[in-house]
Amino acid sequence: MSAENGGRAGSGSGAGSGAGAGSGPGDEIGAGASSGRDPRHWAVVPAAGAGRRFGGPVPKQYLELCGRCVIEHSLATLLEHPAIDGCVLALSAEDEWWAETVYASHPAVQRVAGGTERSDSVANALEALSEYADEHDWVLVHDAARPCLTRFDLDRLIAALGDGSAGALLAVQVHDTVKVADAASGDRVLRTVPREQLWRAYTPQAFPLGTLRRALARARDQGSAITDDASAIEQLGLRPLLVSGRSDNLKITRPEDLPLAQFFLEQQQEQGLR
Ligand SMILES: Nc1ccn([C@@H]2O[C@H](COP(=O)(O)OP(=O)(O)OP(=O)(O)O)[C@@H](O)[C@H]2O)c(=O)n1
Numbered sequence: 001m002s003a004e005n006g007g008r009a010g011s012g013s014g015a016g017s018g019a020g021a022g023s024g025p026g027d028e029i030g031a032g033a034s035s036g037r038d039p040r041h042w043a044v045v046p047a048a049g050a051g052r053r054f055g056g057p058v059p060k061q062y063l064e065l066c067g068r069c070v071i072e073h074s075l076a077t078l079l080e081h082p083a084i085d086g087c088v089l090a091l092s093a094e095d096e097w098w099a100e101t102v103y104a105s106h107p108a109v110q111r112v113a114g115g116t117e118r119s120d121s122v123a124n125a126l127e128a129l130s131e132y133a134d135e136h137d138w139v140l141v142h143d144a145a146r147p148c149l150t151r152f153d154l155d156r157l158i159a160a161l162g163d164g165s166a167g168a169l170l171a172v173q174v175h176d177t178v179k180v181a182d183a184a185s186g187d188r189v190l191r192t193v194p195r196e197q198l199w200r201a202y203t204p205q206a207f208p209l210g211t212l213r214r215a216l217a218r219a220r221d222q223g224s225a226i227t228d229d230a231s232a233i234e235q236l237g238l239r240p241l242l243v244s245g246r247s248d249n250l251k252i253t254r255p256e257d258l259p260l261a262q263f264f265l266e267q268q269q270e271q272g273l274r
Pocket residue numbers: 045046047048049050051052053054061090114115116117118119121122143144145146251252253
């Protein structure tokens with residue numbers, strides 16, 4: 001990927017510098033899909049979290065993993081995909097690690113300031129993207145904390161994006177028995193739920209830019225605490241497609257997840273998936 005094919009020049013002095021200066025790749029390729037061109041695909045990577053559940057002085061997205069840092073693995077699969085035209089990355093204003101990554105000056109990566117919640121970070125990225133992308137373009141939102149996304153799963157997600165606006169997300173059907181705890185104790189079984197219809201939502205989650213912006217704004221205005229982007233889309237009455245993905249596309253959340261991610265990446269490399 002390079003600036004020539006529509007990659008956006010990274011700019012700004014640091015994580016808190018806000019949206020990159022200057023025009024976007026949209027100026028080079030003309031207007032968006034409303035001009036009749038096929039919708040483009042953009043990655044949005046929320047990476048402004050503090051990693052509180054993981055702990056430690058370094059946010060988990062910058063921890064070493066198989067010779068690179070977590071976020072470099074997460075970005076590599078996206079930026080190396082020929083269908084992905086650019087990436088908007090949401091970083092914390094206190095971020096002091098991004099500048100040391102191999103993607104710090106990548107021409108197709110634009111940096112914006114993250115927000116209080118993950119959904120705020122995504123909304124900030126979408127606002128910057130809307131400066132040069134078309135509202136019918138696809139946005140694939142992927143957690144920086146998910147380094148094990150494979151090209152195989154990304155291909156499957158992109159292939160599932162039809163003409164509808166409901167979008168799609170990578171997900172894994174639940175294979176464990178699921179219990180609901182009672183609210184009072186928090187750890188006493190209230191009931192077991194049928195698992196045949198249960199899926200674990202992963203990322204990327206892909207939606208048209210305009211639809212996702214409207215959905216997140218509506219969720220914010222209604223005070224809906226959403227933990228993934230599909231939740232906001234569902235609140236519009238749309239039903240995103242569940243695309244069955246690999247269960248090793250884990251999110252690094254707690255300390256025990258890091259060695260598991262290391263194992264998964266090594267297995268993927270041995271199987272020629274990376
Ligand atoms: N205000 C926030 C919160 C989270 N994220 C990003 O959203 C992804 C998923 O969030 P999570 O796993 O919860 O990361 P943290 O918020 O860092 O973790 P914790 O809740 O344990 O602090 C991560 O890539 C994280 O960097 C973000 O961009 N902006």
